[in-house]
Amino acid sequence: MANLPAALNINNLAMDKQQILDYLKQNDIHHIKFAFADMDGILRGKVIHTQKFTAGLDQGYGFCDVVFGWDSNDQAYDNVNATGWHTGYPDKPCRIDLSTFRTVPWQNNIPFFLGDFSGEGNDQVPCPRTLLKKIAKECDDMGYHPEFAQEFEWFNFSETPKTLQQKSFTNIQPFTPGMFGYSILRPSQQSDFYFDLVNLLEQFGIPLEGLHTETGPGVYEAAIIHDHVLAAADKAALLKNAIKEIASKHGIMASFMAKWKEDLPGCSGHVHQSLWSIDKATNLFYNEGEENRMSDLMKHYLAGQLYCLPHIIPMYAPTVNSYKRLVEGAWAPTTITWGVENRTTALRVINTSPEYMRLETRIPGSDTNPYLALSAALASGLYGIKNKLTLNVPPVKRNGYNDKSNGSIAPNLLEAATTMKNSAIARELFGNAFTRHFTNTRIWEWRQFSKQVTDWELKRYFEII
Numbered sequence: 001m002a003n004l005p006a007a008l009n010i011n012n013l014a015m016d017k018q019q020i021l022d023y024l025k026q027n028d029i030h031h032i033k034f035a036f037a038d039m040d041g042i043l044r045g046k047v048i049h050t051q052k053f054t055a056g057l058d059q060g061y062g063f064c065d066v067v068f069g070w071d072s073n074d075q076a077y078d079n080v081n082a083t084g085w086h087t088g089y090p091d092k093p094c095r096i097d098l099s100t101f102r103t104v105p106w107q108n109n110i111p112f113f114l115g116d117f118s119g120e121g122n123d124q125v126p127c128p129r130t131l132l133k134k135i136a137k138e139c140d141d142m143g144y145h146p147e148f149a150q151e152f153e154w155f156n157f158s159e160t161p162k163t164l165q166q167k168s169f170t171n172i173q174p175f176t177p178g179m180f181g182y183s184i185l186r187p188s189q190q191s192d193f194y195f196d197l198v199n200l201l202e203q204f205g206i207p208l209e210g211l212h213t214e215t216g217p218g219v220y221e222a223a224i225i226h227d228h229v230l231a232a233a234d235k236a237a238l239l240k241n242a243i244k245e246i247a248s249k250h251g252i253m254a255s256f257m258a259k260w261k262e263d264l265p266g267c268s269g270h271v272h273q274s275l276w277s278i279d280k281a282t283n284l285f286y287n288e289g290e291e292n293r294m295s296d297l298m299k300h301y302l303a304g305q306l307y308c309l310p311h312i313i314p315m316y317a318p319t320v321n322s323y324k325r326l327v328e329g330a331w332a333p334t335t336i337t338w339g340v341e342n343r344t345t346a347l348r349v350i351n352t353s354p355e356y357m358r359l360e361t362r363i364p365g366s367d368t369n370p371y372l373a374l375s376a377a378l379a380s381g382l383y384g385i386k387n388k389l390t391l392n393v394p395p396v397k398r399n400g401y402n403d404k405s406n407g408s409i410a411p412n413l414l415e416a417a418t419t420m421k422n423s424a425i426a427r428e429l430f431g432n433a434f435t436r437h438f439t440n441t442r443i444w445e446w447r448q449f450s451k452q453v454t455d456w457e458l459k460r461y462f463e464i465i
Contacts, residue, residue, distance in 0.1 A: 014099075015098075015101060016098070017057065017098055020098060020101055021054065024050050024053075024111065029050060029110075029111060030049060030050055031047050031048065031049055031050065031110065032047070032048060032050060032053050032110065032111040032112070032113065033045065033046070033047045033048075033104065033107075033110050033111070033112045033113075034046070034048070034053075034061075034094075034096050034112065034113040034114065034115050035112075035114060035115070035241075036063075036067075036094055036114060036115045036116055036117070036127070036129060037128050037129055037237050037369060037370075037371055038067050038068060038128075039068060039071075039126070039128065039369065039438065039441050040071070040072045040318065040319075040369055041128070041237055041240070041368065041369030041370060041371065041372070042072060043237065043238075043241045044067045045115075047110070048061070053096075056096075057096065057098075059093060060093025060094055060095040060096075060119065060121075061093065061094050061095075061096070061115075062091030062092070062093060062094075063091060063092060063093075063094040063117075064089055064090075064091055064092075065082075065083045065087075065089060065090060065091070065092045065125060066083060066089045068082060068083060068117075068125060068126050068127065068437075069082065069083035069084055069089065071441065071444065071445065071448070075448070077440065077441060077444050078444070079440045079443065079444055080437050080440050080441065080444075081436070081437070082124050082125065082126050082433065082437045092117055092121060092122055092125050093117070093119065093120075093121050093122065094115045094116070094117055095115055095116065095117070095118060095119050096113045096114070096115045097113065097114055097115060097116065098113065100112075100113050100114040100234055101113055102204055102205040103203075103204075104204065105200050105203040105204060106200055106245060106246060106249060107245075114129070114234055114237075114238070115129075116129035116130045116133065117129075117130055118130040118133055124433060126433065126434050126437040126438065128369055128371035128372050128375070129230075129233070129234075129371050131371065131372070131375050131430060131431075131434055132229065132230055132233055132371045132372075132374060132375045132378075133230060135229075135375050135378050135379045135382070136228070136229050136230050136378070138382065139229070139275070139378060139382055140278070142382065142385070142386075143277075143278060144275040144276070144277075144278070144284065145228065145275065145276040145277065145278050145279075145280050146228065146229040146273065146275055146276075146378055147226050147227070147228065147229070147232075147273065147274050147275070147276055147280075147358075148226060148227070148228070148229040148232040148233070148271065148272065148273045148374055148377075148378070149209070149223065149224050149225065149226035149227065149232050149271075149272045149273075150224060150232060150233075150236040150269055150270070150271050150272070150364070150368075150370055150373065150374065151221065151222065151223040151224065151268070151269070151270050151272070152221065152222055152236070152239065152240065152256065152267070152268070152269050152366045153214050153219060153220070153221045153266075153267040153268050153269075153366055154219065154220060154240075154243065154254050154255060154256045154267055154366055155174065155175075155216065155217075155218055155219045155254070155255050155257075155260055155264075155267065156174070156175035156176075156193075156218040156219070156220065156247060156252050156253070156254050156255075157172055157173060157174055157175055157218060157252065157253045157254075157255065158173045158174070158175050158251070158252065158253075159172060159173060159253040160248075160251070160253060161253070164253070172260075174216075174217035174218035175190070175217075175218035175252055176189070176190065176217060176218045177217050177218075178217055179215050179216060179217070180213050180215070180217075181213060181214050181215030181216070182212055182213060182214075183213045186213050187211075187212070187213060192250065193246075193247070193250045193252060194211070196246055196249070196250070197211060197220075197222070197243065197246055198211055200242070200246055201222075201239065201242060201243075201246075204238070204242055205235070206224060206235045206238060206239050206242065207224070207225045208222050208223060208224060208225065209223040209224065209225045209226075210222070210223045211223075214265070215265055216264050216265050217264070219265075219267070222239065222243070224236060224239060226272065229273075229374055229378055232370075232374065233370045233371045233374045236269075236370035236374075237369075237370045237371065240256055240366075240370075256269075256366040256367055257321055257366070257367055258317075258319065258321050258322045258324065258325040258365030258366060258367045259321055259324035259325040259365075262324075265330060265331055266324070266325030266330055266331070266332055266365060267325070267365055267366035267367075268325075268331070268332065268362065268364070268365055268366060269364040269365050269366045269367070269368045269370075269373065270360050270361065270362050270364060271360070271361040271364055271373055271374060271377045272350075272358050272359070272360050273358060273359050273360075273361070273374075273377055273378065273381070274357060274358040274359065275297065275298075275301065275381075282354075283354050283355065283357050284297050284298070285297065285298035285301070285357045285358065285359070286298075286351075286353075286354040286357040288354075292340050292349060292351055292395070293351040293357065294349065294351065297385060298349075298357075298359070299390075299391040300384045300385045300387075300388055300389055300391070301359065301381035301382070301384050301385055302338060302347060302349070302359060302381070302384065302391055303384045303389035303390060303391040303392070303393075304380050304381050304382065304383040304384020304385065304387070304389055305347055305359070305361065305377065305380045305381050305384065306336060306338060306346075306347065306391075306393055306406065307380070307383070307384065307389055307425075308376075308379075308380035308383055308384075308425055308429065309336050309346065309363075309380065309409075310336060310407055310409075310410070310419065311419065311420055311423040311425040311426045311429075312376045312380060312420055312423075312425075312426055312429065313363070313409060313410050313416040313419070313420065314413065314416045314417050314420050314438070314439065314442045315372045315373060315375065315376035315420075315438075316361070316363040316364040316365075316368060316373055316376060317363060317364070317365065317368075317409075317410075317413070317416060318367065318368060318369060318372065318413075318442060318445075319367050319413065319445065320412075320413050320445060320446060320449040321367060322365050322367055322368075322413065323410075323411060323412050323413060323416075325365050326363070326365075326409055326411075328401045329401065331343065332362070332363075332365070333345055333346040333362050333363055333400060333409065334401055334408055334409055335400055335401060335403055335404055335406070335407070335408050335409065336393075336406045336407040336408065336409065337393070337396045337400045337403050337406060338393065338395055338396065339395045339396040339397065339400060340395055342395070342396055342397070342400060343362070344396070344399050344400035344401055345362070345395075345396050345400035346361070346362055346363055346400070346409070347359060347360070347361055347362065348360040348362055349395075359381075361373075361377045363409065372438075375430070376429075379429040379430065380429065383425075383428075383429060393406050412446075413442055413445060413446045413449075414443065414446040416442070417439045417442035417443050417446065418439075418443070420435065420438075420439050420442075421435065421436065421439035421440070421443070423435075426439075
């Protein structure tokens with residue numbers, strides 16, 4: 001495969017089907033790479049020959065549907081209906097979205113595409129990207145342009161997968177020591193890695209609004225420039241995988257666990273959102289004359305999120321570990337609250353100007369599946385608009401941890417998943433089949449955790465009990 005000219009940034013070009021095929025032929029490119037996100041947001045995919053790529057553009061590429069029937073460790077679920085031993089794990093057609101075309105600058109600029117399981121033959125496939133596409137279309141049909149962005153915090157370690165296995169995940173060494181939030185010193189000391197992140201992500205079609213250290217040893221935060229909700233989710237899913245690959249080239253291991261150590265802050269995956277006119281000229285959340293500059297539309301949207309929140313927590317907090325971050329005083333919310341520029345609440349209104357008026361949903365951690373987190377935020381906000389819900393919950397002006405008047409976030413994955421599984425609201429937002437499948441995968445996750453004997457148990461009980 002020929003390398004692309006350094007000056008050519010294909011990721012800034014909008015190309016149709018024929019232009020992409022011409023591009024591959026003119027550059028003598030014989031292979032492309034594609035991927036899609038599974039239930040946990042993990043990218044699953046393969047490299048295929050351009051001949052196979054061309055042949056499957058309309059009908060799709062057969063992919064074993066076990067990718068939606070197993071967990072993050074490739075263990076098959078025993079409690080789902082969509083796929084399993086009872087179906088024989090057939091192939092389903094994965095369809096590439098040509099609008100996602102980009103090249104991977106740290107892999108010889110191999111062409112890359114994202115796909116999903118939308119279209120004919122996939123009615124029962126619980127694909128997260130397909131779910132978001134349906135909700136985004138509903139938003140478009142209502143006359144709104146959904147503008148979204150997700151930001152991530154993650155820890156970097158001087159480790160490799162092999163060293164972690166050899167040490168049984170003990171004595172894990174952070175990339176840098178000390179609490180250096182917003183420091184310009186640490187990135188300067190590790191400038192090769194830092195600027196590789198900035199520049200390679202830009203070349204990969206994921207421009208960052210900002211990148212800085214957060215408080216904690218070896219922790220960074222990246223904010224992606226906002227985009228249409230589907231493109232924003234694509235960029236968020238790709239960013240997590242891209243950072244891991246770029247870090248690996250520097251002998252670094254990047255972790256997006258929500259909370260890797262008890263005495264350190266957790267890692268967020270906050271979702272920023274606003275609705276605009278279809279021509280993207282007017283932010284429909286902004287009204288200068290209203291209290292807090294919030295339009296009636298924004299109030300309905302926010303009321304919808306508050307109302308639906310208890311029913312859909314696993315979409316924001318999908319792992320056992322997610323709930324270790326959602327504790328008081330840890331820069332993550334625990335109550336169903338909102339406020340203006342208040343980082344102790346679940347929902348934060350940012351109302352500085354028409355351009356930047358938005359809602360920040362602060363429950364998600366960095367371990368979220370971006371397609372599910374953004375689906376949950378948009379669907380619940382649209383629910384408030386469709387039902388013209390009144391924002392009758394007052395804003396919190398002080399400490400949101402102390403305000404439990406509107407309820408609290410579920411304390412663990414089992415309770416959250418059970419609530420969502422039995423919720424008519426969740427089924428209305430995401431459909432019966434998807435809600436059943438997703439919540440069963442989360443209950444499976446809890447069961448795997450519950451069988452384990454932890455270090456905490458050994459240290460507490462081994463001798464004394």
